[in-house]
Amino acid sequence: KAGVTQTPRYLIKTRGQQVTLSCSPISGHRSVSWYQQTPGQGLQFLFEYFSETQRNKGNFPGRFSGRQFSNSRSEMNVSTLELGDSALYLCASKEGAGVATYEQYFGPGTRLTVT
């Protein structure tokens, strides 16, 4: 099976702009989670989607949003970009939402730079 794919891999935006990142999970996986990785804050959970519904959300402002499509692909959007949003954004997928399928597999990440 192909792994988790994320597009684009690199992105440069200006403060105040918005950005959309995409994630395609492993075939058959229905849960997608997003994480932000920065040198200062480390790895932090953004949100999780399962069957097109947001199941869980981390402690991030409303500028961070996401959605999931019927084919399980997910997008996350960040509006009104700030310099502090510069980070590696990682997407992870797993088969389902329950405890029986807890292993998450990560994509290569999207490196966002805000100038």
Added chain:
Amino acid sequence: AQTVTQSQPEMSVQEAETVTLSCTYDTSENNYYLFWYKQPPSRQMILVIRQEAYKQQNATENRFSVNFQKAAKSFSLKISDSQLGDTAMYFCAFMNGGSARQLTFGSGTQLTVLP
């Protein structure tokens, strides 16, 4: 809320030697999962090993094994016969069994294998 602590920011080991990375966590839950992830310079997050809290037996995956001490809330990773390809950032992560949705990560340990 759960917390994960990795007290060793950097470690090094000679090729073919054994090294142990430390991790402690804090939770009031009884049902949970613990993971070690590896992040090489490519930034791809790779699952190394997992441990279910209800299992007393320590997990083993080839050269990687864990020492899980539930009462002490300790979860260390032992890498035997270290190889140059093991050079990476290693993250300890916790997932609550009840929600089974998000990973809480430690701050990471940068491991360098020396030739």
